[in-house]
Amino acid sequence: MLKNIIFCLCFLLSVLLVASDAVLLFTTDIHGNITSEEGGLLKLASAVKEQESKEGKEKILLIDCGDTLQGSYESAQTRGSIIIEIMNLIGYDFWIPGNHDFDYGFDLFQQRASEFKGTVLASNIETVHTGSKPYQSYAIVKINNLKIALIGATFPFINNSEIITPYAAFRTLPLSPSLDKIMTKVLKTDPDVIVLAVHGGLYNKKWMMSKELKRFPQIDIILGGHTHEDIDGKRLFNNAYFFQAGYKGEYLGRIDITKNTKSGKIEIKSKLISVKEYPNDKNLESKISPQLDAINREGEEKVAYINSKEAIEGGFLIAESMKVNTQSDVAIFGLSQRTDKVAGNIDLRDVYDFISHEDYVSNMYITKDELKIILEDLFKRKKGKYKKVYWDGFKFQVSKKGKILGLTFPEELQSKHRIKLAIPSYYIEYPTIKFPDIRHIAEQKDSKYSNSKKTVREGFIEFIIQKFQAKKQP
Numbered sequence: 001m002l003k004n005i006i007f008c009l010c011f012l013l014s015v016l017l018v019a020s021d022a023v024l025l026f027t028t029d030i031h032g033n034i035t036s037e038e039g040g041l042l043k044l045a046s047a048v049k050e051q052e053s054k055e056g057k058e059k060i061l062l063i064d065c066g067d068t069l070q071g072s073y074e075s076a077q078t079r080g081s082i083i084i085e086i087m088n089l090i091g092y093d094f095w096i097p098g099n100h101d102f103d104y105g106f107d108l109f110q111q112r113a114s115e116f117k118g119t120v121l122a123s124n125i126e127t128v129h130t131g132s133k134p135y136q137s138y139a140i141v142k143i144n145n146l147k148i149a150l151i152g153a154t155f156p157f158i159n160n161s162e163i164i165t166p167y168a169a170f171r172t173l174p175l176s177p178s179l180d181k182i183m184t185k186v187l188k189t190d191p192d193v194i195v196l197a198v199h200g201g202l203y204n205k206k207w208m209m210s211k212e213l214k215r216f217p218q219i220d221i222i223l224g225g226h227t228h229e230d231i232d233g234k235r236l237f238n239n240a241y242f243f244q245a246g247y248k249g250e251y252l253g254r255i256d257i258t259k260n261t262k263s264g265k266i267e268i269k270s271k272l273i274s275v276k277e278y279p280n281d282k283n284l285e286s287k288i289s290p291q292l293d294a295i296n297r298e299g300e301e302k303v304a305y306i307n308s309k310e311a312i313e314g315g316f317l318i319a320e321s322m323k324v325n326t327q328s329d330v331a332i333f334g335l336s337q338r339t340d341k342v343a344g345n346i347d348l349r350d351v352y353d354f355i356s357h358e359d360y361v362s363n364m365y366i367t368k369d370e371l372k373i374i375l376e377d378l379f380k381r382k383k384g385k386y387k388k389v390y391w392d393g394f395k396f397q398v399s400k401k402g403k404i405l406g407l408t409f410p411e412e413l414q415s416k417h418r419i420k421l422a423i424p425s426y427y428i429e430y431p432t433i434k435f436p437d438i439r440h441i442a443e444q445k446d447s448k449y450s451n452s453k454k455t456v457r458e459g460f461i462e463f464i465i466q467k468f469q470a471k472k473q474p
Contacts, residue, residue, distance in 0.1 A: 020256035020269075022143040023055050024195065026063045028225035029098070030249045031071025032083055034292070038276050039250035041083070045090045045281035047252045047273055059143050062091060065225035065245075066098025066154065066199035069112060073352040077295050079104045080112050082288065088117045089284050094139065095120050096152040098199035098225060103358040106169040110134070121152020121197065124178035127170050134170070137182045140189050146259055149191035151219075153178060153198040155226055175200070175212055187218060192259055193266055194219050201227030202234065202242060210236035221255065221268065232272045243270060250275065299349035303461055304468035311343035314354040315390030318456065319422075321463035322361050323392045326452055328422035329413055330371065330393035333456070334378055335359065335424055339388050346464060355457040360425040364447040365418040372404045374421075377437035379404075418446070425451055 025048060033040040052060060064087065069080030080101075087095065095116055102109050113120045113135070123137035138151040158172040175198065186194065196219050202209045213219060219240045224231070228247035236242055245253035251272045258267040306312075315336045323331035336354045366374070371394070378389050379402040396407045413419055427435045428442040428449065442449040452459075 020055075020258045021059070021146045022148060022257045023051065023060045024063060024221070024223070024253075024255040024257070025051055025060055026065065026197070026223050026243070026245055026253040026255070027249060027251075028065035028199070028223070028245050029067045029228050029247045030064070030083075031067055031100070031247070032069060032075025032080070033072055033248040034074055034082070034086065034288075035280055036248065039248050040275075040280075041086045041090065041249055042280035042285055043275040043278045044249050044252055045086075045284045046278040047275045048090055049281065050278075051252070051254065051273075057091075061093050061141060061143075061148070061150070063094045063096070063150070063197055063223060064092055065096050065197050065223050067100045067225060068095065068098065069109075070100040070103045070358060071248075071356065073299055073349050074292065074295050076352060076356075076358065077298065078291075079108055081115065082291055082295075084112050084115045085291075086284065086288060088115075089287060092116075093118045094150060094152065094197065096197045096199055096225075097122055097125075097154045099155040099158050102158070121150065122154050123151055123182055124153045124156055124173040124175060125170055126173065137178075138186055140191065145261065146193065146257060147189065147191045148257070149186045149189060149194045151179070151182065151186065151194070151196045153196065153200075155199045176215065179213075179216055183216065183218065193221065193257055195221045195223065196240075197223040199225045201225070201229060201244065202231070203227075209242060210238065213240065214238050220266065223253070230272055233270045241268065241270075243272075245272060299352075300347050302345045302347050303351065304346045304464040306343050306346065306464075306468055308343050311341040313388075313390065314338055314340070314342045315388060316392065317342055317464070318355065318460050319390045319392040321460045322422040322424075322456065325454070325459040325463060326361055326363055326422045327420075328363060328393070329416070329419040330391070330409075331422040332374065332378070332389065332391050333424060334389040335426060335456075336388070336390075346468075348461070351457060351461055351464075355455075355460060357424070357426055357456070359456050360429075361422055361452045361454055361456055361459055362425040362428060362442075362450065363452065364421055364423070364428075364442050364449040366421050366441060366447060367418055368407065368409070370441050371419070371421065372407055374423075374438050374441065375404045375407075376402055377435050378427075381435065424456055 035042045069075055069083050075083050095118055119139055120135045122135040125135055126133055141148045153175055154172055156172055156175045201224055214237050217238050222240050222242045224242055224244040229244050230246035230251055231244040234242045243253055245251045252275055253272050255270045315333055319331040319333040335357050338354050379398055394409050397405045427438045441447055
């Protein structure tokens with residue numbers, strides 16, 4: 001079913017005098033951001049209200065493309081419940097989950113999905129034991145004289161090795177085979193427009209969106225996510241147009257769809273609306289402020305005091321806590337966005353700022369040569385927000401090319417063939433296998449890989465309370 005689609009750039013919108021038949025509003029990768037200078041859910045709420053007042057709520061679909069529940073102190077403390085509450089108050093119609101929406105475990109995701117008052121769309125999720133589809137694959141929505149088919153798909157590479165624990169209850173399927181299974185059903189509904197909302201970007205090392213979807217020329221509009229880009233309409237090989245609304249709720253995407261009743265052609269116009277200058281929605285803010293106030297009071301709870309003479313970069317202290325808590329020989333940590341030293345009163349929000357991932361401490365038994373391979377895997381990939389690697393229990397130097405030199409150990413470890421390593425489970429269990437050398441070592445039988453079921457953050461709090469409690473100050 002091929003259709004004639006006319007895509008109009010933002011600066012040409014004024015030539016279209018006919019009001020649109022339907023409006024898609026969309027967000028992605030909010031990562032728990034409730035409010036910030038650049039964006040967040042409270043500013044998005046104001047922007048959505050403005051669009052609804054202009055167009056009428058009945059002609060608007062509000063869609064989020066995932067990675068919504070994880071990424072802020074507030075979302076972590078409530079395991080995403082406050083984010084779902086806000087989404088419901090704003091009035092989201094559809095939610096397509098992203099990979100980080102499962103960070104608290106599949107059971108908790110299912111609970112949050114049940115609390116969402118809109119519709120969860122995920123055509124490529126199935127349960128491991130039964131192969132059943134726990135969520136709706138697509139929805140058919142009629143607005144004015146338009147029939148819109150909206151297909152949802154989560155990040156397709158949440159693959160499930162046997163060692164993965166948070167994702168073990170379900171699996172995700174590749175995008176193309178999932179679309180093959182439902183496209184015939186979708187086409188039978190004779191939609192005017194087919195929209196694919198997917199938690200995936202245009203390109204990464206494993207796929208190109210345009211090549212992945214080349215076999216599906218029926219798709220007209222793709223709403224993306226995952227890569228934190230702002231893209232206002234990029235034409236793909238299959239003549240679909242790709243849109244993505246940035247990161248942390250900094251943009252609200254808008255697509256106007258109009259059907260020419262005479263020619264049957266579909267006209268599409270789009271823009272990304274920056275919400276930076278929008279005020280927080282006061283009504284929404286008042287409804288959630290009691291909960292936010294309680295979270296903030298808890299966040300200010302002091303857990304330890306470290307005097308300036310004992311100040312140390314937080315990452316090294318976290319590595320030490322992982323080693324001590326699991327009675328390991330050595331530890332590695334490198335997932336902190338903060339690289340400053342820990343000193344003075346330390347509260348729960350400080351701890352979250354150092355450890356923002358919902359990540360577990362894992363253990364494996366490795367040779368010293370394997371430790372060198374692990375370090376080199378980390379150093380050659382350290383970039384972006386995680387620029388430093390921290391360790392405890394050994395010493396080394398690293399060359400400019402990321403080669404490990406002069407790896408030395410304390411006397412009690414020198415005679416050991418295998419040493420016990422404490423390391424964040426993220427490096428091994430993250431679904432897209434960002435660190436293949438580390439993953440390969442963990443999968444070897446001799447490594448005896450295990451997950452402690454305790455998060456790095458929980459263990460760190462226990463450690464600093466015990467180590468510094470005598471020096472805790474009011």
